Amino acid sequence: MKLSFTAEYAGLLLLLNGLLVLMFLYGRKKKRERVMQFGNYETLKKVAGGNFLRSDDLILITRILAVTALLIGLSSPVLVQEVMGSDSDFVLVLDSSASMFTSDIEPNRFQAAKDVSKDFVSQLGNSSQVGLISYAGSVNEEQELTNEHSALRNSISQTSIGGRGGTATGDAVAAGVTMLTGNEKPGTVILITDGRNTVGQSLNESANYAQRQNTTVNAIGIGGSSNNTQDDFGIIQGNNASRMEFPNLNRDGLNNLSNSTGGEAVFVSNRQGLQDAFIELEEKKSRNDISTWFFLLAGGLLVIEAVFRTTDLQVIP
Structure with a gap:
C-alpha cells in the first residue's frame, strides 16, 4: 500500500508554509514590542503561566498542517493497493x-x-x-x-x-x-x-x-x-x-x-x-482517490485553529 500524488503544488506548498512562518515570526516580534511598550512583560508572563507567547506555536503548527492537507488534497492523492x-x-x-x-x-x-x-x-x-x-x-x-x-x-x-x-x-x-x-x-x-x-x-x-x-x-x-x-x-x-x-x-x-x-x-x-x-x-x-479526506482534514484543522484563537490559549489579542 502506498500513497501517490502529483507534485504540481509542491512549490506552492513550500511558498505558503514559508510565508506562514515569516508572518508568525513578524507577528510575534510585534506582539512582544506592544507588550513591552504598554505593559509589564514579566507580570503578564507570570499571569499567563509563562506560555502566553508560546501558545501561538499551536496556531502556527495547525495552520501549516491545514495548508499542507489542502494542497495535498488538490494534488490528486490516490491510495494504491x-x-x-x-x-x-x-x-x-x-x-x-x-x-x-x-x-x-x-x-x-x-x-x-x-x-x-x-x-x-x-x-x-x-x-x-x-x-x-x-x-x-x-x-x-x-x-x-x-x-x-x-x-x-x-x-x-x-x-x-x-x-x-x-x-x-x-x-x-x-x-x-x-x-x-x-x-x-x-x-x-x-x-x-x-x-x-x-x-x-x-x-x-x-x-x-x-x-x-x-x-x-x-x-x-x-x-x-x-x-x-x-x-x-x-x-x-x-x-x-x-x-x-x-x-x-x-x-x-x-x-x-x-x-x-x-x-x-x-x-x-x-x-x-x-x-x-x-x-x-x-x-x-486498486486505486482509491482520497482527496476528500485531505479536504476534510484541512477543514477540521482550520476549525481547531479558530478555537485556539478564541479561547484562553490566545492570551494576548
Missing part, C-alpha cells in the same frame, strides 16, 4: 514445443511452467473460470473454461509435449481469446513460451484479434542457461527489458502483443523468476 486479479477469467496458453524441455530450469522449462501454473490456479477464488490451451505446431484445447480448479490442475498435469513440429504462438493466443469471448467478466490470456512464432497467424494478427475482443494478453518469456540466477538477471518487464538477451524469443513481438492489449510481458531465466512473474502479472492495482 495491490490485489490479486480475481475479477477476471483466465486462459493459460502453454508452449509445449520441444524446446520447452530444455533443462536450464529444473527439471525442465515445461514442467516448471506446469508447476507454477497449478500454483497460480490454486490461489484463485472459485469465481474465476480458467481454461487451458497447449500448443506446438498445432493448438490443443486441453480444458474448457471451468471454475472446478481441481479439474484444471489435473489437465495441466496431464498436458504433454506437442505432437507436431513448430511453434504456433499466434494461433494459440487467438484460440485463448476465442475461449474467453462472450464471458461477462474481463478476460486475460496468460501466454508462457520460450520460442518464436513459426507457423500460423502472426503475433500482430492475434494482438489485433485480442484488441477487438477486449481481452488482455500477458506474456511470460522463458530463456537463459543453467548458469543464470535470479540475482544476476531478475525479472525484466515490458519495454524496460534490457539486460538479458533471449535469442530464441521474439521479445519485441511479445512486448507488442501484451502492451497493445493492456497487458505486460515479463522475461525470466529461472524457476523463481517464473513464480514471481505470475504474481507480478496478475496483481492488480
Whole structure:
C-alpha cells in the first residue's frame, strides 16, 4: 500500500508554509514590542503561566498542517493497493514445443511452467473460470473454461509435449481469446513460451484479434542457461527489458502483443523468476482517490485553529 500524488503544488506548498512562518515570526516580534511598550512583560508572563507567547506555536503548527492537507488534497492523492486479479477469467496458453524441455530450469522449462501454473490456479477464488490451451505446431484445447480448479490442475498435469513440429504462438493466443469471448467478466490470456512464432497467424494478427475482443494478453518469456540466477538477471518487464538477451524469443513481438492489449510481458531465466512473474502479472492495482479526506482534514484543522484563537490559549489579542 502506498500513497501517490502529483507534485504540481509542491512549490506552492513550500511558498505558503514559508510565508506562514515569516508572518508568525513578524507577528510575534510585534506582539512582544506592544507588550513591552504598554505593559509589564514579566507580570503578564507570570499571569499567563509563562506560555502566553508560546501558545501561538499551536496556531502556527495547525495552520501549516491545514495548508499542507489542502494542497495535498488538490494534488490528486490516490491510495494504491495491490490485489490479486480475481475479477477476471483466465486462459493459460502453454508452449509445449520441444524446446520447452530444455533443462536450464529444473527439471525442465515445461514442467516448471506446469508447476507454477497449478500454483497460480490454486490461489484463485472459485469465481474465476480458467481454461487451458497447449500448443506446438498445432493448438490443443486441453480444458474448457471451468471454475472446478481441481479439474484444471489435473489437465495441466496431464498436458504433454506437442505432437507436431513448430511453434504456433499466434494461433494459440487467438484460440485463448476465442475461449474467453462472450464471458461477462474481463478476460486475460496468460501466454508462457520460450520460442518464436513459426507457423500460423502472426503475433500482430492475434494482438489485433485480442484488441477487438477486449481481452488482455500477458506474456511470460522463458530463456537463459543453467548458469543464470535470479540475482544476476531478475525479472525484466515490458519495454524496460534490457539486460538479458533471449535469442530464441521474439521479445519485441511479445512486448507488442501484451502492451497493445493492456497487458505486460515479463522475461525470466529461472524457476523463481517464473513464480514471481505470475504474481507480478496478475496483481492488480486498486486505486482509491482520497482527496476528500485531505479536504476534510484541512477543514477540521482550520476549525481547531479558530478555537485556539478564541479561547484562553490566545492570551494576548
